[in-house]
Amino acid sequence: MYTIQDLYDLNHTLAKAYLEQFTYPWEALKGIKELILTLGPSLSDYEEIARHVWVHPSAVIAPTAYLGAPCIIGPDTEVRHGAFVRGSALVGAHCVVGNSVELKNVILFDHVQTPHYNYVGDSILGYFSHMGAGSITSNVKSDKTLVVVKNGCETIETGLKKFGAMLGDHVEVGCNSVLNPGTVIGRDTNIYPLSRVRGQIPAHSIFKTQEDVVVKKK
Structure with missing residues (x-):
């Protein structure tokens, strides 16, 4: 339930070859900056509009958006007014x-x-995933200790101080929800609005509360 293979169809990202090196998606977080710096110069159909900022010509970038280096913005992507891409962002x-x-x-x-x-922040969002208005990934624990991924009594040490959320393909996150550090949400899962989510949430489910997660009806 935690692995890259469980969560993602890698045919829908420029990071496919990079992600294939790892078992768990959070293992890829440390190398995103270096991935972009390596990948960017090889993208012959992209334009380097500023140092280490590569944008596909079909992307639409609002004049008030900020694109921090390094980043890659993919074809037909829209970056709207007031967006703040701080850097180390690979956007498909x-x-x-x-x-x-x-x-x-x-x-x-x-x-x-x-x-x-x-x-x-410090997160990977899968194919066709959607963050409702006001929903966020919290990427640092309040006590600043290292993040662990939890599934009931099972825990996996990540060794990371900063780790937001891993959203599988086709995940829907409801408005004003908070995904706590180390959250992993399986494919095709819906999160109710105003939710506080932590740990591992199974694929093909509906998260109502931490104690009320139901399997979707087919």
């Missing part, structure tokens, strides 16, 4: 980075939407 094709959205050290697969007031 047909994505939306909306108003007042902040991205930092992330991989967004193709067709990801972060359209309104989202903070996404």
Whole structure:
């Protein structure tokens, strides 16, 4: 339930070869910056609009958006007014980075939407995943200890101080939800609005509360 293979179809990201090196997705977080710096110069159909900022010509970038280096913005992606891409962001094709959205050290697969007031840091968002308005990834624990991934009584040490959330393909996060550090959400899962989510949430489920997670009806 935790692995890259469980969560993602790697055919929908420029990071495919990079992610294939790892078992767990959070293992990839430390190398995102170096991945972008290596990958960017090889993208012959992209334009380097500023040092270490590569943007596909079909992307639409609002004049008030900030693109921090290094980053890659894919084809037909829209970066809207007031977006703040702090850097180390690999954004795929047909994505939306909306108003007042902040991205930092992330991989967004193709067709990801972060359209309104989202903070996404130290996270990987899978194909066609969607962050509802105001939903955020919390990437540092309040006591500043290292993040662990939990599933009931089982824990996996990550060795990371900064680790937001891993969203599988087709995950829907409801408005104003908080994904606590080390959250892993399986494919095709829906998170209710105003949720506080932590730990591992199974694929094909509906998260109502931490104690009320149900399997989707087929």
